[in-house]
Amino acid sequence: MEKTTPVRPDRPRRGRRPAGSDTRAAIERAAREQFGELGYRRTTVRGVARAAGVDPRLVRHYHGSKRDLFVSTMRLPIEPEAMLDHVFADGPGSAGERLARVLIGVLGDADSEQIMTGLIRAAASEPEAAEAVRQLLAVKVLTPLARRVGGPAPELRASLMASQIVGLGMARNVVGLPALLGAPREQLISAVAPVLDHYLSGTWLEAASD
């Protein structure tokens, strides 16, 4: 899935600098690593450029400010629409387990885990980045999820699902609670799937209005 179109086709400058897709990929990889490991605050355009082996001006040329660099490189661990298609493929009855399986897979895969913990670290460390993460989540995850959830209070149900997903990422991968790191994959899925189904079902909406 390499992009072969140069970013500024009006000024290709061929031969002067290998500023093609490999360089862009190296910058994006370095940015994700540094945002993930250092958090938003301590990541710098200069540090990312150094790690990618390019001039800082090239990073600014492609990505603009640090915030722009964050928003453009901090992808979600999985493409949300395709993931949601998969999760809801057999209706809401199996959505909790499918989503739990995707989530536990993300937390156990080094690359995806780095993206997820990077987002959590950023959201927690910096109001500016928290706002960017909130927007990213709202547009790319919560709105598409709420649309599929349907029924009453879909945003609340989607947001509660998100709270458990983020909480597991935080407790297992950021704080590193040993019992969660040591638990077998299938055990975590069995524990978390009914919770996602519970939030999805919205049966508790009636209980609250008693």
Add this chain to the structure above:
Amino acid sequence: MEKTTPVRPDRPRRGRRPAGSDTRAAIERAAREQFGELGYRRTTVRGVARAAGVDPRLVRHYHGSKRDLFVSTMRLPIEPEAMLDHVFADGPGSAGERLARVLIGVLGDADSEQIMTGLIRAAASEPEAAEAVRQLLAVKVLTPLARRVGGPAPELRASLMASQIVGLGMARNVVGLPALLGAPREQLISAVAPVLDHYLSGTWLEAASD
């Protein structure tokens, strides 16, 4: 509940500086505010001293390094043993709802919320502080909770409960998802209580071994 015993009774220095419980309380309040608002990284002993209106040397005298200041001032939002006594007072059957009620209360109370988000921010922003938070949680919350939980895999069940608690604090108060901020208190309790009961019950432990 003011401490009236001076910290170093061997050198009271009465009259020279009002370094009694009021000054200590002012330092602790300033530290909690700054760790909560700025996170671990950007909080400095100097900044805390300025906010408390005292000399930085006094902060170091009472609390030592920034890390010591963090560990000694970052209390938990509630005293865990008393909270757990209350939560399990009528047996495990009502523990989920009682715990959910305490949690939603904490997230809606300005002082407690500041302590909780301060811990979350710190854990996410700094490996050194994450380790301190992990120890604080392990000793003060997870071990006492696991002891009351009993049965098989008590640490895992306690840690999963913690994941939902932390996740709600993160999604509602740190990231600020609007649906969670806008939901009525009783609705959130109805949604979250069965989840805490589910993790507490451990019924999913059997499902995983099928």
